[in-house]
Amino acid sequence: MSPNRRDVLRGLGLAALATPLAACATTGRSAAPTPTVTAAATSAANPLGVNAASPLEVVIFSGGNGDKYAVDLHEAAYSKTYPQSKLKHVGTQKVGTQLRPRFISGDVPDVVNNSGPEALDLQALVQEGQLADLTPLFEAPSLAFPDKKVIDTLVGGVYENSLIDGVPRVLQYTVGHRALWHNAKLFESKGWQLPRTWDEFNALGEEAKKAGIALFAYPGQVGPFYQVWNLVYTAAKIGGNKVIIDIDNLADGAWTAEPVRQAVAAWAQIQKDFGDKAYFGLDHTQTQVKHLQDKVLFYPCGSWLENEMAKEKPDTFEYAIAPVPSVTGTDAMPYEAIFVGVAEAFFVSAKGKNPQGGLEYLRIMLSKEGARGYTEQTRNLTVVNGVVDGLNLTSAVNSAAKAQEAAGKNIITDARFETWYKELFDYSQTQTNSVMAGRITADQFCENMQKKADELKNDSSISKQTRSV
Template structure:
């Protein structure tokens, strides 16, 4: 049975560019701590700045070859080496007379919001991490350059193809804010539960497919002093927000998340949401440890590497993020969310696949033409392959990862995606559309998981916040159909 928002396997492969990857490593695989873009409907937002295209296929935006370029990168799980060692040198090779100012930070919003407001934005911004900027707000103020000229430009590798024809179509779908192409999502990721395959092999344990099997494994692990599940209560609690949302979609289908994104009345009060919250609160109560509410994501991930917890909710960037700390007896593998009820709308094996890791061009920066060309370089096969080699994460560029030796986590994710077929859990776009709502939901996740509120109170509180945003005429509203 196919539910709204679910797609066939062939549609999925076309969207995320993995046709070659399924046969062998081939194309784009989201993001280290990213916020996603999203489709929208026109509103009263300021018009996006659209730059005129040039007739020169090698310089389609008319870049001044001697004009400086400023690039700001979120230095999180992916670090900033891919920019310094791959993309910036490619730009410098194309324009030897241009200097490049490179800035790496984990405080994107804190550093850049004042600069956007003052009209002194960097030319390229990797808007990611817990301090990421509200892109809808920036779009409404005309701070983001229109990327349609980029998507319609000749590709870096083949002038006979447009850029839009070389990437997964999900890039274009998720680029839109208020109907304009304003955001480039560069990576593809799989979010689910992650575990140590070596430990399971050693213990003779099998990955649980039902909630009864999941909790039974929790009892076994508890006897050995191992937690069944944990998430970071500090700097990363949104991992559990994602996990609850994907569990709700597992129970009720993707329409649950679509309704939340569209601010449908009482969407947070839907039965699948309540059941998802209740299920995870029960796991935390019986098999968790409140001490983890004081840990950040790195500290929690180290605990998993020490086999102090079995399952951790995150994305396929996890292996690269922890690569320096992974012991020889640890092998990351992905586990789908177990069946919560006998009547879950999506069968066992459903996982979330999405595009992410936002990049934008500052419309009021000093060199937006250079910013567009920088993104075109990123979307070349050389630029994308270099990113994959540096980060061990796949991009949205079709065929760019062919020949790259992928690590265990990505091999496991690819296998899980193949098994999932059409049962792909959609991304929650309200994270990027209504950041205030997402941040509030994440605050409440810690409250309910710690037992300081009930699942019913959690749903009611977040629904109240969603209602406030829906009624706020100053907030630009977005919609999606799938």
């Protein structure tokens, strides 16, 4: 992964893979009304009321995943179900450039994969009534698990991230994971079990020390934000996602809250007892090579790690993911809770010619065949739980899928202050290095971070953001 791509993922927190353009999506004049087809009567076989003969147009961002998956899987399945429908496929790397004039004129496609550097401004589209309400989709019977509603088959966070002004408008289709990566083959050869509690984590640290292995490391240069994530997500496990929401909202005392202090103190202790200060001088690639050499047991990172290190990975190494161990006996979230960030936005045009067909297209994407096929083709997990069993996937993808399924709805939310307040996020990296190196205490870390957050909160020149979930 290049530094530019890394910076993009870091800045976006894997919550979305596209940044809206600063300009409004459809400035200049309102879109002309577009007549839609009459919906068909709903039934068990057609819960969304799709008119079988109505055409459907699908626009797919043809980026790193290409657009072949859409043609081969989702569009093929839609055409098989509705053979009378004329389906038009458009692949593009310039979503905004290609679609903005069409939204102005009123000639809009039915389904849009709104990703890439030229993604449309969703808030602007909502203000103009362009995005369909996805409630019927979420409430419809799942094609993957017919005894469940679609919403009940999805990883936690999907519905919350679909909301714009309180209404579900966007389907995020893929997931990325951040937790502790380790070598499953090493654990097997040593007969070690993954630690579920902090006491077990410390006990494993003693065993690893005897074997000449650092229990944990992160890159102090070009990568300290990995440990910032780790601290914040651990605090959320202790105190619940409200910890992160308060941090993002610049709430009074958010950084000095007890869950944050406990998380920082716990990780500083691990570094002091079982870490190696040499890693403070290494960048991410150097640290990850040490990890592949089994000189580091656990490494905090995202699920791109396997692809990033594919050329360096020896056959003796098998990437696997593990949740952060429970810090206290009263953590708000269970051991299984991990960060799962949803991404790859799709929406249905409210003023399209076939919004019912657009909703059905998304339902097909969330079917077992649609989700499994996508993962098989792109090596990316989708937001549908329990559909990849038996696929021949890489060790990292398989491990992440199992961890995601085990977590269920216990998903740690993304920390948005990293994009909302870059100055605060940059400061958190220097403070993280300081506390992990023992130059300041956990209490001092929390006080310093709170002081910086308060400075930004009281600075009227800085635009403030808020979130409720």
